[in-house]
Amino acid sequence: MRIEDVQALASLAGRALLASLPAYDESSALALGERLRREGLDADFAAAAMTQARLRERATAKLGPDARRMLFTVDGLEQATRAAVADRRAALLAAALPPGAHVADLGCGIGADAVALARAGLRVLAVERDPVTAALAEANVRALGLADAVEVRTADATAVDLSGVAAAYLDPARRGEGRRTRDPEDWSPPWSHVLRTAERVGAVVAKLAPGIPHSLPPAGASTEWVSVDGDVVEAAVWFGRLARPAARSAVLLPSGETLDARDVPPPRAGAPRTWLYEPDGAVIRAGLVAEAAELVDGTLLDPTIAYVTADRLLSTPLMTAYAVLDGVPFSLRRVRDLLRAGGFGDLVVKKRGTAVVPESFRAQVLPGLPARGSGPTATVVLTRVMGQQSALLVEKV
Known part of the structure; x- marks a missing residue:
C-alpha cells in the first residue's frame, strides 16, 4: 500500500465507497470487483477498497465496531492489540497518571493502542517509523474522532524527544526480514532501548510476545501474561511506578480474573483424583x-x-x-x-x-x-x- 492509497481511501469518496460495500464474501468478490469497474471506478482503487472490506471483516473480532471505520494492512492488523487488552491497559495507565497526562505510544502501528489511550482521557504522541503505517494511524484516529487527542508523528521511536511525556508505551517489532527474531536486541526498538526509556521516563509499559523468558524483565519490573477467551495474546512488562507488587501475574479477559505469583511450594505429583x-x-x-x-x-x-x-x-x-x-x-x-x-x-x-x-x-x-x-x-x-x-x-x- 502507498500513502496515496491511504489518502484516497480516507477521503470522503473513499469512506463513502467503503461504507457502501457489502460484508466481504470470498465467493462474490470477483463479481463485485467487476461491477465496481463497470461503474467507472479505477481498477486499483476498487481493488484497494475490496481489500479493506476483507480486512475490516477480519478485524471486527479483534477490534470490535471500530474496525468498520478503520483502514488496515495485513501486517498492521496482525500486530494490532486486541481492543479488550488495549482498553484495559489504557485504563490502568490513566488511573496511575494525572488527568490528561501526555503519553508516548512508541511504535504505534495502525493506532489501536493510541485510540484506547485517547479514549481513556490521555493525550497521545503516536510515533511510527514507516510512513504508510503512520498515515494509516492518522487516518484511523481521525475516522474515530480522536484527532484532537492524538498527534501522529512519522519518526524513529529511538530518536523522538520525550520531553514532557509522563509515561511511554512501547510495542517492539519482533520481525526481521520476514521472520520472527528471538534476540531482544534485534527487536525494533531493541530491548536495551526499552530499558533506557524506562530509566528516563519512569512510567513505562512494553508489550512483548508471550513466549519471553522470565529472566528478561529486570528486577523491580512486573510482567503479566494476558489471555483473551483462553488465547494467550501477549506479555506486558510494567516499569517504575506502574509496576505491580507481584513480579508475575496472569490476567484473563474478558473476566478480568488475575492470579499473582506468591511464595508457594511446588505441588506434589500423584495419581489422578476426582x-x-x-x-x-x-x-x-x-x-x-x-x-x-x-x-x-x-x-x-x-x-x-x-x-x-x-x-x-x-x-x-x-x-x-x-x-x-x-x-x-x-x-x-x-x-x-x-x-x-x-x-x-x-x-x-x-x-x-x-x-x-x-x-x-x-x-x-x-x-x-x-x-x-x-x-x-x-x-x-x-x-x-x-x-x-x-x-x-x-x-x-
Whole structure:
C-alpha cells in the first residue's frame, strides 16, 4: 500500500465507497470487483477498497465496531492489540497518571493502542517509523474522532524527544526480514532501548510476545501474561511506578480474573483424583501452576506437566475443570476398549507431554467403535502420570 492509497481511501469518496460495500464474501468478490469497474471506478482503487472490506471483516473480532471505520494492512492488523487488552491497559495507565497526562505510544502501528489511550482521557504522541503505517494511524484516529487527542508523528521511536511525556508505551517489532527474531536486541526498538526509556521516563509499559523468558524483565519490573477467551495474546512488562507488587501475574479477559505469583511450594505429583484441571495458558506462561493448584488443594499428574488434579471442585476462570471418569496406561487398544465399554461414538483428544498427534490418534481409534457416529462424544486426555504415558477419560464440567 502507498500513502496515496491511504489518502484516497480516507477521503470522503473513499469512506463513502467503503461504507457502501457489502460484508466481504470470498465467493462474490470477483463479481463485485467487476461491477465496481463497470461503474467507472479505477481498477486499483476498487481493488484497494475490496481489500479493506476483507480486512475490516477480519478485524471486527479483534477490534470490535471500530474496525468498520478503520483502514488496515495485513501486517498492521496482525500486530494490532486486541481492543479488550488495549482498553484495559489504557485504563490502568490513566488511573496511575494525572488527568490528561501526555503519553508516548512508541511504535504505534495502525493506532489501536493510541485510540484506547485517547479514549481513556490521555493525550497521545503516536510515533511510527514507516510512513504508510503512520498515515494509516492518522487516518484511523481521525475516522474515530480522536484527532484532537492524538498527534501522529512519522519518526524513529529511538530518536523522538520525550520531553514532557509522563509515561511511554512501547510495542517492539519482533520481525526481521520476514521472520520472527528471538534476540531482544534485534527487536525494533531493541530491548536495551526499552530499558533506557524506562530509566528516563519512569512510567513505562512494553508489550512483548508471550513466549519471553522470565529472566528478561529486570528486577523491580512486573510482567503479566494476558489471555483473551483462553488465547494467550501477549506479555506486558510494567516499569517504575506502574509496576505491580507481584513480579508475575496472569490476567484473563474478558473476566478480568488475575492470579499473582506468591511464595508457594511446588505441588506434589500423584495419581489422578476426582477432578482434573487444565490451567489457562496465561497461568502456564506466567509460571503460576503451583498457585493455581493451591486454590483447589491440588497435585500434579506429573512434575513436568501442567495438569492439576484434586478432590475439590472449584468454578474459576483460571482453570477448566473435568470430571475424571476412568484411566488406563496408554495404548491404542486400551483406549479403544475403554470407549467401547462406554458406548462412545466420537472422540475429542487433548494432550500434553506426549508426541501423539491428536488427529492421527482419533483417526485410528474411531473405526474400531461400534457406535461410531451415533454414540456420545468422549474426551480423552493423553498425558504422563508420574512419568508413565497414560490416557484419562474425562468429562468437561
